Amino acid sequence: MIYRTSFFIELLVEILYIGWLIFYFKVVFGNVSTVSGWTFHEVLFLIGLNIVVFEFFVGILYVWRLRLLPERIKNGDVDTILVKPLNTMFNLTLSSPYVASIISMIPGFYLMAYGWSQINQPVSFMNILWSILVTICGITIGYALLVGFSSLSFVFTNAKFLPDLGMDLLEYGQNPHPVYSTGLLRFAFYFVFPVIFLASIPTSLLFKETNGWFIVLAVSLAVLFMTITIELWSRLIKRYSSASS
Template identity: 25%
Template structure:
């Protein structure tokens, strides 16, 4: 029997989500707009702040915007496509995880595929609009290596966020209470990570490098992007950040072994 690839399965899931979505069109559009305007207000904050002060710790308005847009894009990609992990308490609570475990596909894959939150693309839209302005305005000569740098920032950034979602889901295997503190590492990073982390000082830099390697997808490659350094280490720092996914995957395996299921 020929095995159907995960990608094909994912496409089928996506088409199911789209068809469900079509049943609730008005709600979709409203949520999409809501997400966009939320992101837009974050953008306005940066605009007013930097119009008043000119630079933040030596970063220009356009440079901060590049940082903002890349983090927002990474976050919204993670949230759109890995929303299943983000709402994992519900997946456990309603017994959906039992169902996932009796199917012959990777569990994380199924959790991720089980929900695609296309309304979160509102934030992505804001990120794209910001890029459209900031990329030409930044005065950076976008040679192939700089393009690669930006792509790595966004893609690896999204994967780091997914890793944090996996840790969140891991905790759900043990308790479903008091999980709000995890938001510091997701929504908190999205907002505060709109500015390069080195403006917050050394302690924050350490935490954001060694606890969750956000700096490796943000300030380090950003320095390469805006020409503060030529070091290839900075360019490829986002790939290094992917090492973070290994402990995430191990924690997940531990969590599944402790899965208690619900009654009945």
């Protein structure tokens, strides 16, 4: 907040991004009435939740940490973190928030509230709980994916695209999951890059169907992905070499 001009530019950009997402789906629904059985207001709730989760990742993980990781590794600039008696993975990937992103969650919450009010459908307390549980699992999976991709920076020198790659993959979470319901796409987005658990499945649990299989799968994948990422990180960080004398 010290640099007010920059802060307002960052905020403007984040709001423009949200505006672009809404506009995009407005254009889609200007041409069709439903997408794989999802109405505009259901998609609006999905976009809102996706914005909240995405901005959380941008604000806590990406801007001040993962985005800069390949360059910091190349410059041998992570020594100060390694000598601290703290977990290196959490210390190198989690940061103080990028304020503009945290504020940008507000329109996401608004879209969720607006979408919900227009759907006009009673939702049970249990469905809300399941939806929150799956969202937490989705965030865990998303964190594991982002950190997993970024940790490859220890192998590929100055590969600045790696953190971006994880963020780009998360964008698949903005589509309703039935669009990935066939063949290879289903395998890819349900099991390999399960970004459908970030927003689409939680939205579906609220308004479309209570599918116990999704809940079990979400919890299992969260545990599995986190375990793999911790293992991957601890192996790859051994390749780091300091640049100082």
